[in-house]
Amino acid sequence: MTVHAAMALLAFAGLQIWLVLSAVDKGAPTALIFIALAVLLALAIPITRKFERRWYRLSREALASWGLHARFRRDVRRLWVVALTLPFLWVSGALAATDAIAAIVG
Numbered sequence: 001m002t003v004h005a006a007m008a009l010l011a012f013a014g015l016q017i018w019l020v021l022s023a024v025d026k027g028a029p030t031a032l033i034f035i036a037l038a039v040l041l042a043l044a045i046p047i048t049r050k051f052e053r054r055w056y057r058l059s060r061e062a063l064a065s066w067g068l069h070a071r072f073r074r075d076v077r078r079l080w081v082v083a084l085t086l087p088f089l090w091v092s093g094a095l096a097a098t099d100a101i102a103a104i105v106g
Contacts, residue, residue, distance in 0.1 A: 001055035004076050005048045008083035012044055015087040023095055032094060039090065051079065 020028075020036040055075070058068065 001052050001059075001072070001076070004079055005052040008079050009044060009048045011080075012083040012087060013040055015084065016040060016091070019087050019091040023091055028095055028098060032091075032098070035094065036091070044086075048079075051075070 016036055016039075020033055023032060024030055055072065
């Protein structure tokens with residue numbers, strides 16, 4: 001799980017950076033960069049670390065079984081789905097909120 005968690009976190013960070021920089025190039029406020037970094041540091045890293053620790057403990061405590069293997073595969077799929085979709089959802093939501101605030105203010 002450690003390898004999956006590390007690679008998913010790198011994929012998440014790379015996608016988020018790419019999407020935020022693309023949004024800033026299209027006119028989004030530069031504060032979005034700092035907010036994106038804060039989200040990465042405040043949410044993604046601790047959640048991924050907690051997820052990885054849980055599986056480390058399970059691998060040390062539990063005997064290998066089919067049920068454990070099936071749970072592992074399910075959790076790996078969930079981890080990758082979140083890592084690959086959350087940046088798109090977060091950046092599009094942030095851009096929609098920025099547009100809504102600009103419409104209200106302007």
